[in-house]
Amino acid sequence: MTMAEALRDPIEPPPGAGTAIPKLSVRNLVKVRRSSAGSITTAVDRVSFDVHRGEFVCLLGPSGCGKTTILNILAGLDRPDEGTALLDGRAIAGPGPDRAVLFQEPALFPWLSVAGNVELALRLVGVPAEERRRRARGWLEAVGLGRHADEQPHELSAGMRQRAALARALATDPDVLLCDEPFGALDAQARELLQDELQRMWVQGEGAKTFVFVTHNVREAALLADRVLVMSAAPGRLVEEQRIFAPRPRRLDDPLVSRVVSDIHELLMSEVGKGAAS
Amino acid sequence: MRRLARELGPPLAGVAGLLVVWAVVSAFAGEDVLPSPAAVWSAFVRGVSDGTIPEAAAKTLIRLAFSFVTAIVIGTALGFGLALNEFARRSIRPLVVALQIAPSIAWLPLAVIWFGATERAVVFVTIVGAFPSVTLATIASFRQVPPLLKRAGRTLGAHGWELYRSVIFPAALPGYVAGLQQAWGFAWKALMAAELLLSAVRATGLGHLLARTPQDVPALLAALGVIVLIGVAVDYLVFTLLDRRIRGRRGLLVSG
Numbered sequence: 429m430t431m432a433e434a435l436r437d438p439i440e441p442p443p444g445a446g447t448a449i450p451k452l453s454v455r456n457l458v459k460v461r462r463s464s465a466g467s468i469t470t471a472v473d474r475v476s477f478d479v480h481r482g483e484f485v486c487l488l489g490p491s492g493c494g495k496t497t498i499l500n501i502l503a504g505l506d507r508p509d510e511g512t513a514l515l516d517g518r519a520i521a522g523p524g525p526d527r528a529v530l531f532q533e534p535a536l537f538p539w540l541s542v543a544g545n546v547e548l549a550l551r552l553v554g555v556p557a558e559e560r561r562r563r564a565r566g567w568l569e570a571v572g573l574g575r576h577a578d579e580q581p582h583e584l585s586a587g588m589r590q591r592a593a594l595a596r597a598l599a600t601d602p603d604v605l606l607c608d609e610p611f612g613a614l615d616a617q618a619r620e621l622l623q624d625e626l627q628r629m630w631v632q633g634e635g636a637k638t639f640v641f642v643t644h645n646v647r648e649a650a651l652l653a654d655r656v657l658v659m660s661a662a663p664g665r666l667v668e669e670q671r672i673f674a675p676r677p678r679r680l681d682d683p684l685v686s687r688v689v690s691d692i693h694e695l696l697m698s699e700v701g702k703g704a705a706s
Numbered sequence: 707m708r709r710l711a712r713e714l715g716p717p718l719a720g721v722a723g724l725l726v727v728w729a730v731v732s733a734f735a736g737e738d739v740l741p742s743p744a745a746v747w748s749a750f751v752r753g754v755s756d757g758t759i760p761e762a763a764a765k766t767l768i769r770l771a772f773s774f775v776t777a778i779v780i781g782t783a784l785g786f787g788l789a790l791n792e793f794a795r796r797s798i799r800p801l802v803v804a805l806q807i808a809p810s811i812a813w814l815p816l817a818v819i820w821f822g823a824t825e826r827a828v829v830f831v832t833i834v835g836a837f838p839s840v841t842l843a844t845i846a847s848f849r850q851v852p853p854l855l856k857r858a859g860r861t862l863g864a865h866g867w868e869l870y871r872s873v874i875f876p877a878a879l880p881g882y883v884a885g886l887q888q889a890w891g892f893a894w895k896a897l898m899a900a901e902l903l904l905s906a907v908r909a910t911g912l913g914h915l916l917a918r919t920p921q922d923v924p925a926l927l928a929a930l931g932v933i934v935l936i937g938v939a940v941d942y943l944v945f946t947l948l949d950r951r952i953r954g955r956r957g958l959l960v961s962g
Contacts, residue, residue, distance in 0.1 A: 503861055504860075504861075505860065522860075522865070523857075523861045523863075523865075524861075525861070525862055525863035527861065528861065529857075529861040531854060531857070531858065533854060535854050535855060535857070537855060537858075537859075537876070537877075538956040538957065538958075539876045539879070539952075539955060539956055540876075548862070548872055549862045551872075552862050552863040552864050552868070553863055580955060580956070581957070582956065582957025596862075600862070
């Protein structure tokens with residue numbers, strides 16, 4: 429297989445995914461938005477895709493392309509106007525701890541300590557009190573916040589807060605992680621550290637977790653994803669699918685990764701251009 | 707210790723300044739117009755030692771505690787209900803706002819018609835004075851819970867009552883406590899006014915002391931001083947410290 433083939437592989441489930449029901453499935457999803465002035469725009473326009481168990485999929489597109497809307501529908505926080513969103517073949521009825529969400533902002537509860545935030549997540553899925561403390565500590569150690577467990581969220585840096593949110597999301601051992609540009613608001617260094625961390629944890633988890641990761645950052649997508657779904661400017665449609673085979677842990681200077689970056693970048697620029705011209 | 711000095715220094719300096727101005731004015735205007743601080747102090751000591759002030763303060767505080775707790779219960783229940791139902795909120799909230807703006811002492815004549823010139827009339831006016839603040843603060847504090855935190859709670863598996871318990875109530879707490887602090891001020895004002903105006907009835911509160919001693923200006927000022935002190939003490943020791951604790955924990959205090 430040449431490199432070009434490796435990059436432009438047609439839709440085909442990754443090895444191991446088999447013919448099983450996809451973990452997440454989106455069919456002809458449509459979401460319209462009503463502005464306060466009363467005009468109606470299509471935010472998501474007949475989008476369909478599957479995400480297989482253990483797959484890391486990035487939804488990539490210019491801002492306003494509806495990628496966050498799709499993620500919210502998968503999280504059960506929003507409902508589609510048309511089409512279906514399925515989890516394990518069943519319609520998604522609402523949010524649940526089987527699908528953890530990492531928001532752009534950490535969304536930590538400011539009245540609880542860092543450990544308290546993680547313990548709350550564990551309490552909500554029925555973990556007994558004495559085990560909650562131990563497991564919360566464990567997850568905070570895992571994201572490098574062991575020494576900050578008893579601090580309040582506001583005492584942490586922005587990057588550390590997002591780490592704490594990651595610990596809270598992973599603590600309940602969800603099947604699916606839905607990430608809405610979780611590193612978008614961080615400085616470059618904190619972002620790189622967290623991207624590395626996320627890769628490492630995903631590799632350690634041996635594909636047990638399914639990721640849908642929304643970003644507008646091409647490098648981030650190329651670094652993290654098995655598959656990148658590229659969306660057009662509004663109304664959001666899927667315009668391209670790129671499978672990335674570069675081995676993990678990846679680095680941005682990996683030629684395979686940088687090749688993907690420049691390909692997607694080119695595509696995205698033309699999409700943004702279309703959006704601006706229309 | 708140094709923190710305490712830094713905290714209490716300026717207000718104590720203000721009080722000292724007031725005493726100086728007071729003494730000077732009193733010296734020029736004459737003791738019969740404005741008694742000197744020393745005269746008021748001795749009236750206060752007299753009032754305490756003969757039992758009038760402690761007795762009146764105790765009666766007043768019992769009345770106040772009952773009225774304030776009742777106002778909190780009514781105000782919170784109503785506010786919570788109105789926070790949940792939009793139609794009810796839009797129809798009833800304006801009435802509560804109107805009630806809060808109106809001087810609560812204006813209800814006293816009606817209260818006397820309903821309950822007679824009794825303790826119950828005084829308590830009624832105090833409750834009516836205090837509960838609208840609690841209701842409005844309850845509504846506002848629920849509506850100001852950041853949607854992101856609710857969404858985060860829901861994705862962690864909290865819904866229904868559990869979402870209230872673990873996310874919405876704690877998130878609403880700072881605004882609610884601020885409402886209680888405001889309600890305390892309203893309750894205290896309403897109670898003093900009602901006691902003052904209904905002084906004929908079982909004349910045993912601090913407000914009655916004001917009415918009973920019009921010729922004895924030092925005793926009048928001593929009673930006034932006790933009223934001011936109780937108001938400030940509760941406001942600071944209960945509400946300001948509680949508010950600071952809650953906000954400090956959440957990083958909402960501006961330092962320096």
